[in-house]
Amino acid sequence: MDAPAVSVLGPGAAVLAFDVGGTDTKSALIDGDGRLLGLRRTPTPIDAADPAGSVVGSLPVLAAALLAEHPGVEPSAVGLSVPGLVDEETGTGVFASNFGWRDAPIRALAETALGLPVAFGHDVRAAGDAEHRLGxxxxxxxxxxxxxxxxxxxxxxxxxxxxxxxxxxxxxxxxxxxxxxxxxxxxxxxxxxxxxxxxxxxxxxxxxxxxxxxxxxxxxxxxxxxxxxxxxxxxxxxxxxxxxxxxxxxxxxxxxxxxxxxxxxxxxxxxxxxxxxxxxxxxxxxxxxxxxxxLGDDAGLLGTALAARDLAGRRGQEDAP
Amino acid sequence: MDAPAVSVLGPGAAVLAFDVGGTDTKSALIDGDGRLLGLRRTPTPIDAADPAGSVVGSLPVLAAALLAEHPGVEPSAVGLSVPGLVDEETGTGVFASNFGWRDAPIRALAETALGLPVAFGHDVRAAGDAEHRLGxxxxxxxxxxxxxxxxxxxxxxxxxxxxxxxxxxxxxxxxxxxxxxxxxxxxxxxxxxxxxxxxxxxxxxxxxxxxxxxxxxxxxxxxxxxxxxxxxxxxxxxxxxxxxxxxxxxxxxxxxxxxxxxxxxxxxxxxxxxxxxxxxxxxxxxxxxxxxxxLGDDAGLLGTALAARDLAGRRGQEDAP
CATH class of the missing domain: 3.30.420.40 (ATPase, nucleotide binding domain)
Incomplete structure (x- = not known):
């Protein structure tokens, strides 16, 4: 199931990254060396009655599996990217035709579900950011x-x-x-x-x-x-x-x-x-x-991981004495 | 010759402003209250053999007339805007079809001709800046x-x-x-x-x-x-x-x-x-x-004056003890 672990990200905080697409969700655990551990594709659960809840609800399951496989890695933040109209500043999924949500407070929902700070973003902008910083x-x-x-x-x-x-x-x-x-x-x-x-x-x-x-x-x-x-x-x-x-x-x-x-x-x-x-x-x-x-197909996931690391860095600075 | 003096700019440094168009050049002296003094249109001198030199050469004549009419006003900077492709950062007139210059160091030429620091810009971006700050x-x-x-x-x-x-x-x-x-x-x-x-x-x-x-x-x-x-x-x-x-x-x-x-x-x-x-x-x-x-027709001149005031402000800070 695991792809070979690669390190294009370099050293930094350990984080979880989820790139949620209209069909599949890519997820991985990124360790302190920047290796992508457990990178996998799983079907995105789509539920017209509760689209945001359904997507967010799948994340703790994926996270638990990744963490169980790599017990030594302790992520300090999560990256989560979705398609559609995304307002990164407010953490809102404004609209996504594949899912049907409107103005869904996805960042807040994901932080509650995962118990970690979440960098919430847009899949294509995350990929663009990865190409800009690494590609x-x-x-x-x-x-x-x-x-x-x-x-x-x-x-x-x-x-x-x-x-x-x-x-x-x-x-x-x-x-x-x-x-x-x-x-x-x-x-x-x-x-x-x-x-x-x-x-x-x-x-x-x-x-x-x-x-x-x-x-x-x-x-x-x-x-x-x-x-x-x-x-x-x-x-x-x-x-x-x-x-x-x-x-x-x-x-x-x-x-x-x-x-x-x-x-x-x-x-x-x-x-x-x-x-x-x-x-x-x-x-x-x-x-x-x-x-x-x-960066190919994984650009979105890499950009999502970068956003999570940026967030972990900011939180780390805020927490410093 | 003078239009009635108006103050849309408010208090600030006294500056000279030149908005050079393909047909006419607008010029004015702006006093410390932000009034446009001596606002006028004069034909832009176009010389295919020395397009930048010809335009820049007309500025000291216009400046001398404005200063003679308003002897109490001492400008500390100049704004100069032209059409075409303009690189504000390097002070270069990259290209202007009306004039024919290419990569002309207009800011440097104007500073030498006028003996004052010059904020060099693009006519439409100057107008846009004026609409953004005042309009x-x-x-x-x-x-x-x-x-x-x-x-x-x-x-x-x-x-x-x-x-x-x-x-x-x-x-x-x-x-x-x-x-x-x-x-x-x-x-x-x-x-x-x-x-x-x-x-x-x-x-x-x-x-x-x-x-x-x-x-x-x-x-x-x-x-x-x-x-x-x-x-x-x-x-x-x-x-x-x-x-x-x-x-x-x-x-x-x-x-x-x-x-x-x-x-x-x-x-x-x-x-x-x-x-x-x-x-x-x-x-x-x-x-x-x-x-x-x-802001109508004078937006370009107003934006040019604002850029000159910004420059005067920066120079003033640099000169402060």
Missing amino acids: AAREFGDVIVLAIGTGIAGAIILDGHPYSSGGYAGEIGHALADPHGDPCTCGAVGCLETIASAGAIARRYTAASGIEVRGAREVLAAAAGGDPVAASVWNDALDALADALARLAAILAPEAIVIGGGLSQAGDALFAPLRERLDARLSFHRRPRLVQAR | AAREFGDVIVLAIGTGIAGAIILDGHPYSSGGYAGEIGHALADPHGDPCTCGAVGCLETIASAGAIARRYTAASGIEVRGAREVLAAAAGGDPVAASVWNDALDALADALARLAAILAPEAIVIGGGLSQAGDALFAPLRERLDARLSFHRRPRLVQAR
Whole structure:
């Protein structure tokens, strides 16, 4: 069950980290050397009647198992990240379509359930923070980290600090791409993620060709193999992404845009045409470097652990004599 | 020649302020009570052979006239704002299409020419700062101030502080609006300001109707009077603006967007349909308040004076025993 213990975090406080997704929850115990112990995926319990209570209720069970396996490690804080709209400052899950909660005081609930201080955050911003502190965004002060998978979401780091605007910023997947486009599950029309997410690429290909695919990877392979429907769907996605990145360059002028998530695993098949199309759309603008994310699938969990360590550090200072 | 002296700035250091535009330069002496003395517009001297030298060379002449008229006022710093790409930190005019300079050390040139410390800035960010400290953006921590006139430019204020990314941020007028649109003077295609600036509205109406107009105001009047060509041009501008504001809401989620510049003088004819169209484009996003700028035409000069006072304050502290 255990993945091999790795230490990308370095020395620091021992903490528990939970990265709760719409399908799976990743959890791990991080020891004082920064090793991820017991890293595992378990199904996220979703209960429409009590969504926050159900998710929070699963945490002590996971914690007990991790602590039982590693009796020498005593965590002093917990990191907990969830998707949707998250207000880190107030510790509130403002909204999450996968779960159905609204303005749920998740930090307070988790602190009561676990008996430890909890750093509560947003999954994609946690991943962005990890890329900024440990990964591909490390050398940049103004940088946007985009996760392109089932949907598209972004973490915005400006002047070295995360910018979240009470949880509402960074919704690049729900920025308008095509005013005459498809309805988005969010209720708006023509959002970027209806065209350019890995999920949309697969969906649009199936709708246009009648051929079922397991994901965007198969569509890219079909496009490379000469399938004109796949090529057209992929072309639309690249154009919509390039349009979106060009707008980010005009508005925020980041030094770099780091792209992670499932689609980024296409590597040069994504980055080469995207660089070319972005370049063609810019004039005097600062050209952002397009960089592949480095921390992979565990970026969210690593960022969550970092937030827990930050919290443990602050608590430690407050408690010092 | 003098406008009536007004004090919107309040007490502080006496400073000189120059807001250099592509056509006119506004200058004034600000006294210790914050009154604008001798506020005037003079033609900006443009010399392709020595653009920075020519502009900077005009400043001591303007300064001498202002000081001669108000012999009791002794400025301790100067504010100087220009359009284009401006790096406030290094004091560099990176690029300005109206002037033709590239990487000109304008702050250093102006300090030598005037013998006073110079706060060098960007005209639209100066106006945004004035609206944030004294005007319509005052109550907001995350706010974008848009100037819609001949072109479109923005000042971005996040967590209460201006964000400029070395001068490249806020170029909302040069963010992509229509990938199949008209070429922009900047070299890109389909920039927002090719559709939605006051200049574009007049230009597009004349191109479509063959009727010469003096500005967007006449096009709005024609649209209100039932001219279908004018209505179509105005409709395109409103749609492009609403698209752009919806994207800003998704990406940055500002509490408010303040709109100034010539087009904002249309008042409800602009704000009412823009609010409606923006609202129709958003779902879960934070809805920004759309607010008309309050400081009018002098916002840039006021922001420039504020920057000079900030500088005088810092110098005063450094000099204190």
